[in-house]
Amino acid sequence: MRSDIQPFERSFSSKEVAEEAGIATPTVRKYGQILERNGYVFLKEGDRRIFVQSDIEALIALRDTDKPLDDTAKEIAQQQKERLEGFSETEIAVADTYENLPQDPNHLKEILSYLANELAATREMNVQVINDMTDLKTTVSRLKQDHHDLSSNISNSAQKTQTRIDKLSEQEKIHYETLLEQEKQKSDYLQKELQNLREEMKKEWLSQNDFNKRLEKAIQKPKDKWDWIFSIFGKKGS
Template sequence: MRRDIQPNERAFSSKEVAEEVGIATPTVRKYGQILERNGYEFFKDGDRRIFVQSDIGALIALRDTDKPLDDTAKDLVYQQKERLKGSDETEIKIPDTYENLPHDPNQLKEILMFLVNELAATREMNVQLTNDMSQLKITVSRLQQDHHVISSSIGNSAQKTSC
């Protein structure tokens, strides 16, 4: 399990990463699969990868390599494991009270930007989930109609056979 996210670190969707790195969204997914197959760990929201800056660096390394992708992925996995060794011991302290909140406007702005980015990513995921749910409802409706047609056909066949 990854524990290396930095406080206020921005999270990126596959689409945002594709734009940032200059590759197609399916290529982001392909590179993600190659990395995972070799042991790389991503932050996940269900089955969806959530990318942070270090992940973008890994994707750029895959994009720019002259070596076979799996060889580069193995190198990147080794680098990630080395980086994660130290982060296992680090805990992020969350203030218990509002009195501990920063008063520096730049820090407050940074926190607000983090929240805005998280909210935007959440909204994007909600839109995708809503679309997926609509597709599932359509599919279930079609399956129910098909079931009704098949059941009716079986019933008609049984009546013809018994006559």
């Protein structure tokens, strides 16, 4: 328990501490973790650290050290321990809080004014936190929508691509079957032409063979000149 914090002592947010110490807000958290790891005690509200002026001075000392951070943090924690023990030895018990309220109206007015300012600052901070949370929710919702749209676009694109592929495959199949049918028709036509050519050649061969036979007979049994000539062409002399 921190006994060195004075009544009505001002507290600082992490952002204010970062500005006071001249460091980044993430560094405030980092230094706070290092200090706690080495025995330093912060006033806390739940898991949230509440900083006072002495805490800012500890962070500045950690910022400006030339030694390893843990070594400096141990020294700071030891100094805090000694200071807290000194406060415990000289602690004054207060029987009734109301008896310790300042009697001077001006002093009391200053205290009430300070409390009002602190309350206003706290409310302002709460409003800012609420706004930040709203913005965060909006951003998360937008990211979810973007992810959904992107997934839908990818799915639609993939479906369209597959449809095009199927269509091209079908067209290629039809084209191949058409070419195959054309080649088959050409083959059938060529077969018929070849068969006709063979039959014509056969007829021509038979005709030539018959002519050769008649010529051979005419040569072997010659008659008169005209009978021989006519016999070649299959005619008789008149």
